[in-house]
Amino acid sequence: MMPDIPQSVSELVDLLAAMPGTVAVVLGGSRALNRGDEGSDWDLGVYYRGTIDLTALSTRGTVFPPGSWGRVMNGGAWLECGGEKVDVLLRDLDVVEHWTKRAQEGEFERDALLGYLAGIPTYSLTAELDSCVALRGHVEAAPFPPKLAIAAPRVWRFCRSFSLDYARMHARRGNVAGVAGQAAAAVMEEAHAIACERGQWVCNEKHLIKATGLGDLNALFAEIPVERASLLQWVGLVADQLGVPRDEATPWKRGTL
Incomplete structure (x- = not known):
């Protein structure tokens, strides 16, 4: 209508x-x-x-x-x-x-x-x-491409895990703002991955977290600790709620520049 x-x-x-x-x-x-x-x-x-x-x-x-x-x-x-x-x-x-x-x-x-x-x-x-x-x-709409539904989640989850790794780095330094920023990016990246798996078009991030069932993570962000060890544990909780395997391979760590 x-x-x-x-x-x-x-x-x-x-x-x-x-x-x-x-x-x-x-x-x-x-x-x-x-x-x-x-x-x-x-x-x-x-x-x-x-x-x-x-x-x-x-x-x-x-x-x-x-x-x-x-x-x-x-x-x-x-x-x-x-x-x-x-x-x-x-x-x-x-x-x-x-x-x-x-x-x-x-x-x-x-x-x-x-x-x-x-x-x-x-x-x-x-x-x-x-x-x-x-x-x-008139403009022509396009259905969600099957190839994108297969390829995009892998890209988004690589980004998600990279962001979480940087959140851990900030945690070891006691940088609360850095932890929050990188962890928030990881949540959004996982949400994109879920949307793509579902073949669901996304125009922006405004309702993305709720639409992909990740709204419960908001409670974690309301209780970000400030002590380094607790910060590191907190990032682990975020990763767990995002479904990140604890033994996940991290290819960006194989070499250094």
């Missing part, structure tokens, strides 16, 4: 659709999934091919052109329309199709991005297509 779109937002959709280069305008995020509330933003994705003329959008506020937010998040604008908060997100269809093909082959990369603990996987661009609602034009 399509949510009722306020007139001010609908007018912005028309403006976005009319920009030279636009192929489609979609509604994404919680609003597209009918999970939004009165305080939810309106996420509008603008899919374009090659280049796009953002002149009209720039009259509404500050625009971050393609590439400003990295190769995955790309660019866009944070606007307010008639009291409604609207996020405009630019998506280059050539880039989307490239990473969709890579995902179909079981391949992906991770980029560092503000607000993401484990980084943003390149298949997020394909995941967005699965949940968005087209408002103008």
Whole structure:
């Protein structure tokens, strides 16, 4: 069921659709999934091919052109329309199709991005297509690739175990913040692995831990000790709850630089 779109937002959709280069305008995020509330933003994705003329959008506020937010998040604008908060997100269809093909082959990369603990996987661009609602034009959704469901969990769990190993290193030094940061990243990485095993698209990390059944780990993070020996034991508890084998091989330890 399509949510009722306020007139001010609908007018912005028309403006976005009319920009030279636009192929489609979609509604994404919680609003597209009918999970939004009165305080939810309106996420509008603008899919374009090659280049796009953002002149009209720039009259509404500050625009971050393609590439400003990295190769995955790309660019866009944070606007307010008639009291409604609207996020405009630019998506280059050539880039989307490239990473969709890579995902179909079981391949992906991770980029560092503000607000993401484990980084943003390149298949997020394909995941967005699965949940968005087209408002103008059309974009093709893709099912979760079987090859990605096999290959991605191994990658994410390598990252998870690496993060836990660094958490132990911080624990031996009594660095509580370092332990918490690396352990939190490990939880998010395991959550990604679980989602991929299930063939479940993930657009961001906001609800990832709960959705993958790892919510009980929050209680552990509420009781992080400060003494070194206890810190090390605490990391072990996190690893146990994540299902990490105690005799797990660590290939990154085979040599040193």
